[in-house]
Amino acid sequence: MDVSATTSEFICDACRNIDFSKVLELTSGTPSAKSLVLDADGSRFIPPLQTDCIVCRILSTCCRQESTTLGRFELRAVSFLENCLWADRWFKGAQESAMLVVTPKASGNDEKDIPMLSRGNDAGYVVIYPNGTVPGLFRPRIVSESFDSERTRKWLQNCKDCHRTDCRGSSQTVAALKLIDCETLEVVPATASMTWVTLSYVWGQRKEVVSNNHPSLPSLQLPSPIPRLISDTIAVVKSLGYRYLWVDKYCIDQQNKSEKIDHISNMDLIYGGAEVTIIAASGTSENQGLPGIGATKRSKQQVVELPGFTILSTGPDPTASIAESKWWTRGWTFQEAFLSPRKLVFTEHQTYFECLEVSWNESIGGLEFIENPEQVDFNRFWKASGFLMNPYTGRTIPRKYWDGGYLKECGTLHVESHETQKMLQHRHHELLKLAEKYCSRELTLDSDSLNAFLGVLQFLERNSLPPTLHLCGLPYVALGSTDDEAVGMYLTASLCWYHLASSSVRRRREFPSWTWAGWAGSITSIRLYEAQHWIPRAREILLEDKGGQIHPAAQYLQTSRQSRGPDSASAVILTALEVPATLFFTAGDTDSWSDCTVAGHSLFVEGVQLPTTTPSVFLERIKTKAWSCLLLGDYWSGNSSKEECRSFLLVVEWEDSETATRVGMLLAQGCEGSGNDGDSLFDESNLGWIQVRLV
Numbered sequence: 001m002d003v004s005a006t007t008s009e010f011i012c013d014a015c016r017n018i019d020f021s022k023v024l025e026l027t028s029g030t031p032s033a034k035s036l037v038l039d040a041d042g043s044r045f046i047p048p049l050q051t052d053c054i055v056c057r058i059l060s061t062c063c064r065q066e067s068t069t070l071g072r073f074e075l076r077a078v079s080f081l082e083n084c085l086w087a088d089r090w091f092k093g094a095q096e097s098a099m100l101v102v103t104p105k106a107s108g109n110d111e112k113d114i115p116m117l118s119r120g121n122d123a124g125y126v127v128i129y130p131n132g133t134v135p136g137l138f139r140p141r142i143v144s145e146s147f148d149s150e151r152t153r154k155w156l157q158n159c160k161d162c163h164r165t166d167c168r169g170s171s172q173t174v175a176a177l178k179l180i181d182c183e184t185l186e187v188v189p190a191t192a193s194m195t196w197v198t199l200s201y202v203w204g205q206r207k208e209v210v211s212n213n214h215p216s217l218p219s220l221q222l223p224s225p226i227p228r229l230i231s232d233t234i235a236v237v238k239s240l241g242y243r244y245l246w247v248d249k250y251c252i253d254q255q256n257k258s259e260k261i262d263h264i265s266n267m268d269l270i271y272g273g274a275e276v277t278i279i280a281a282s283g284t285s286e287n288q289g290l291p292g293i294g295a296t297k298r299s300k301q302q303v304v305e306l307p308g309f310t311i312l313s314t315g316p317d318p319t320a321s322i323a324e325s326k327w328w329t330r331g332w333t334f335q336e337a338f339l340s341p342r343k344l345v346f347t348e349h350q351t352y353f354e355c356l357e358v359s360w361n362e363s364i365g366g367l368e369f370i371e372n373p374e375q376v377d378f379n380r381f382w383k384a385s386g387f388l389m390n391p392y393t394g395r396t397i398p399r400k401y402w403d404g405g406y407l408k409e410c411g412t413l414h415v416e417s418h419e420t421q422k423m424l425q426h427r428h429h430e431l432l433k434l435a436e437k438y439c440s441r442e443l444t445l446d447s448d449s450l451n452a453f454l455g456v457l458q459f460l461e462r463n464s465l466p467p468t469l470h471l472c473g474l475p476y477v478a479l480g481s482t483d484d485e486a487v488g489m490y491l492t493a494s495l496c497w498y499h500l501a502s503s504s505v506r507r508r509r510e511f512p513s514w515t516w517a518g519w520a521g522s523i524t525s526i527r528l529y530e531a532q533h534w535i536p537r538a539r540e541i542l543l544e545d546k547g548g549q550i551h552p553a554a555q556y557l558q559t560s561r562q563s564r565g566p567d568s569a570s571a572v573i574l575t576a577l578e579v580p581a582t583l584f585f586t587a588g589d590t591d592s593w594s595d596c597t598v599a600g601h602s603l604f605v606e607g608v609q610l611p612t613t614t615p616s617v618f619l620e621r622i623k624t625k626a627w628s629c630l631l632l633g634d635y636w637s638g639n640s641s642k643e644e645c646r647s648f649l650l651v652v653e654w655e656d657s658e659t660a661t662r663v664g665m666l667l668a669q670g671c672e673g674s675g676n677d678g679d680s681l682f683d684e685s686n687l688g689w690i691q692v693r694l695v
Contacts, residue, residue, distance in 0.1 A: 010052050010054065011055050012053040014041070015053055015055035018038050018039050018055075018075070019038070020038065020306065020308075020311075021308070022036050022077070023036065023038075023128055023129075024130070026096070027096045027097065027129070034078065034079055034082065035076055035077070035079075036077045036078075037075070037076055038077055038100070040105075041073075041074070042059075042073035042075040043072065043073050045063055045073070045075065046063055046102070047063065055304055055311070058126055058304055058311055058313055059075065059100060059102060059126060061123050061124070061126060061302070061313055062100050062101050062102055062123070063101075063102040063103075073102055073103065073104055073105065074102070074104075074105050075100065076100070076101050076102075076103060077098045077099065077100055077128070078099050078101055080096060080098065080099040080127055080138070080140070081094055081096055083101075084125055086138070086361070086364050087138040088138070091137065091138070093136070093371065094137050094138045095136030095137050095365065097129050097138075097139055097140060098128050099125055099126065100126045100127065100311070101126075122316060122320035124313055124314040124315045124316050124317055125313070125314045126311065126312070126314075127311070127312060127314070128309055128311045129309065129310060130308060130309055130310075131310055133310075135369070136369050137366065137370060138364060138366075140312060140363060140364050140365075141363060142301060142303060142312060143298070143301050143350045144292075146292050146293075147236065147293050147351060148362060149239035149240060151367075151368065152351065152353065153240060153241065154367050154368060155360050156275070156353075158358075158367055158373050158374075159342060159355045159357070161374060162374045163355060163356070163357045164356070164357065167341045167342065167355045169273050169274065169340075169341040170269045170272035170273040171273065172269050172273065173192065174190070174266050174269045174273065176189075176259065176262065177246075178190060178246075179196050179244040179245065179246055179251060180222065180234070180244065180251065181243065181244060182242070182244065182245055185221060185234075186222070187220045187221075187222065187250055190244070194243075194244050195242065195244065195275050196245060196246050196274055196275065197240070197242050197244070197246070197275055197277070197278060198246045198247075198270065198274040198276075198277045198340065199229075199230075199233050199245060199246070199247045199280070200271075200277055200278070200279045200327070200336035201279070201283070201327065202280070202283065202284050202285060202286075202326050202330055202333070203249065204286060204287065222250060227286040228286070228287055228288060228289040228296070229280055229286040229288060229289055229290065230247060230250075230286060231289075231294075232290040232293040232294055232296065233245060233278055235293055236278060236290065236293060236344075237278075242275060246270060248263075249286075264451050264454055265454060266455075266458070267335060267336075267339060267454065267458070268455045268456075268458045268459040271335075271339035271340045271455065272339050272340070272341065272459070274340065276340075276343070277336065277340035277343050277344070278346070279322075279336075279345040280327065281321070281327045281346060282347055282348045283326075283327075284326045291346055291348055291349075292346065293346075298350065301349065302315075314363040314364065315349040315350060315363055316347075316349060318345065318347050318349075318350065318352035319352075321347040321348065322345055322347060322352070329441060331438065331448065331452040331453075332448070332452045334441050334452070334453070335453060335454075335455040335456045338434070338455075338459075342354070343355070350362040350363055420479075424477055424486075424490055424528075425529040425531075426529050427460075427464065427468045428475050428490055428494065428526075428529075429527055429528060429529050430460070430468075431457075431460055431470065431475035432475060432494070432525040433525075434453075434456055435453065435497075435516055435523070435525075436523055436524055436525060438452075438453050438456070439516055439521065439522050440503070446508040446520070447510050449508050449510070449517045449518070449520075450472065450511065450517045450565065453473065457473070464477075469557075469562065469564070470563045470564070471491070471515075471543075471557065471564045472511060472512060472515040472517055472568075472569060473516055473517040474494035474516075476494070476557055478557075478558060479558060486554075487541075487553050487554035488536055488538070488554070489534065489536050490528075491553055491557075491572075492536035492538050492574075492632055493528055493534055493633065494525075495514060495632060495650065496633065496648040496650075497516050497523045497665075498524065498525075498664070498665035498667075499521045499522065499523055499608075499609035499664070500521070500522045500523065500608070501606075501607050501608055502522065502607070503609065504520070504521060505521035506520040508520055512569075512570065512694070512695055513694065514662050514694045518662075524607075526635060526648075530637065531635055531636060531637055532637055532638060533634075534634075534635055535633055535680070536633040537632060537634065537680065538575065538576040538630070538632050539574070539576075540573075540575040540691075541553040541573070542573040542574070543569045544570055544571035544573060545568055546569075546570050550573065556569075571659075571695045572693075573693045573694070574694070575689055575690070575691045576631060576650070576689070576690065576692065577630065577684060577688070577689060578687060578688050578690045579598065579599075579631055579682065580622070580687070581622040581623045583598050583599045583686060584597070584598050584615065584619055585597050585598075586616070591615060592614070592615070593614070593615055598649070599668065599681060599682050600670075601647075601668045601669060601670040601681050602668070602669055602670070603666060604667040604668070604669045608667060609664065610664065610666070611627075611663050611665075621653075626653065626654060627652065628652050628654065628660065628690070629649050630650045630651075630652065630692065631647060631680075631687065632650050633647070633648050634646070634647050634681065635648065644669065644670070644671050645669065645670055645680075645681055646668065647668040647669075647680065647681045648665060648667060649665065649666040649667070650662065650665060651663050651664040651665060651666060652692060652694065655695070658691075658693050659692075659693045659695055660692050660693065660695075662694060668681050669681075
């Protein structure tokens with residue numbers, strides 16, 4: 001194929017000889033095959049490339065990276081509708097395209113015969129279509145150099161007109177809210193009639209912010225010059241037909257502690273009540289603009305023009321680009337995305353829209369090609385990309401366990417009932433699952449550990465009945481019951497979080513050691529709803545308030561339907577069984593945790609951040625009474641024919657004869673006994689009861 005007439009860039013001889021016209025067999029109304037081999041020798045497309053050929057370059061992006069160590073490769077054309085996560089062949093009006101993929105050699109011509117061909121591809125997709133092809137639904141397209149405000153308006157309007165109530169967010173009033181007037185560039189008090197857009201971004205280096213709390217003035221002018229990100233965002237807000245913008249740095253008086261506390265406590269209402277949240281996922285500070293706005297350029301899309309055909313790359317999956325951004329790593333931005341029903345994300349390559357039902361991106365034909373979109377159940381059919389917050393916002397538990405549906409069914413709550421236990425288990429999991437994702441993020445200030453998650457906690461509290469509350473980040477549900485056993489069961493489970501081995505762990509001393517908020521580092525926790533049985537072994541749980549008063553946990557937590565922050569409870573006092581050093585054994589001459597047992601049972605060490613590098617150091621501290629190992633509970637999983645148990649062992653360091661801090665967790669595992677019978681991996685006659693005041 002002679003391509004010299006259409007491009008001056010280099011194309012190798014092998015690519016010149018590819019007969020791309022064969023892809024027409026795939027895109028015809030009745031394709032004769034679902035897959036076609038275009039080049040039997042695709043090895044030259046495997047990175048790293050040894051050529052400057054523009055065709056090789058674009059085709060190297062459609063190589064499945066997990067397969068690059070396998071044998072021989074070939075270039076194939078397959079159905080885009082069948083193999084793209086962003087498309088649905090059964091959707092009325094869907095338009096076919098040919099997707100190009102480089103895969104290990106297949107045994108046949110069907111997708112099932114093609115090794116490693118999966119629907120997901122973070123690098124995006126490479127497609128080919130005849131020149132002059134009309135744009136259509138699900139048809140990849142060339143992304144414009146500038147932000148397409150008209151297309152975005154369609155996305156927003158469709159969400160407002162057609163989607164469920166959840167997409168509309170909060171309608172509660174936010175006291176003392178201030179907004180940027182994008183016409184006058186002033187910060188003004190919000191009125192009940194104002195709608196607003198919020199901005200989520202990376203601050204960059206923290207600088208002193210001038211106070212904007214001037215009671216004698218009705219408004220305050222934005223600084224001059226306005227940072228590039230803020231000016232670009234204002235341009236977007238106006239292009240979408242809105243006037244008011246909320247930016248934390250300028251709409252909260254950063255030097256007014258009382259105002260900061262009030263607004264931090266209402267982040268769920270501020271972001272949840274916005275028309276849309278603009279997310280700057282491409283930059284690292286407010287001095288970098290939004291790609292596609294003004295002078296800020298988008299990354300160049302790969303497009304190759306051939307005689308009769310165009311090859312183009314959709315660019316990276318927007319959710320993959322976002323997950324690699326600096327914005328994604330920041331602690332505060334987690335709740336900003338979680339709390340926003342509608343998100344408009346600016347990446348290096350394009351803009352991406354997501355609400356609670358659909359997602360759209362600019363690199364594929366979408367809403368503008370759908371007839372009567374108001375009649376479409378998008379929640380059932382459409383995902384124009386992977387959902388950015390899907391693992392977090394797509395609550396997996398039955399709605400009745402959140403919105404009081406169970407109360408409506410039975411009229412009251414009984415702690416001992418199966419349905420109540422299911423509700424408690426799911427609520428416990430949902431909060432800690434969010435905390436796990438949040439703890440993998442970075443914070444500039446350790447003192448923000450709970451504040452940067454407070455909007456999520458407030459959201460769960462305001463949107464559940466009875467409310468899901470927290471004790472310094474650890475979940476509980478306000479049942480109105482003072483049942484010590486029920487409260488103890490879930491509070492003990494909340495204490496059984498532990499750090500992942502892959503994380504860098506550091507203490508945050510502004511918070512108690514017994515909560516995840518008191519540490520920097522990724523965590524994981526118990527999945528109560530998956531357990532066959534959870535048997536707490538600690539007893540007599542008490543809570544000590546900041547004034548030094550001691551209260552039974554059930555009484556302290558359940559008599560008030562309010563969450564308890566770090567200013568309310570300073571210590572958890574519990575009585576637990578102590579596991580002595582004599583029950584630990586290391587085989588042979590090795591000093592490895594993987595060879596260590598406790599009470600004859602192995603330790604679960606995979607992915608767990610262990611309290612010391614070697615068991616010998618740990619045992620020395622246990623023997624000298626500097627540390628203690630306490631049995632918190634037994635978690636039984638599996639089925640009735642084969643149940644497995646993990647015992648959670650809390651490791652603490654003594655500060656004095658009564659007070660200790662948490663330093664880590666060990667997990668013993670075994671199959672003996674049965675959770676139904678209340679058995680444990682440990683013989684209690686070998687253990688002794690001690691009381692510990694955890695701070």
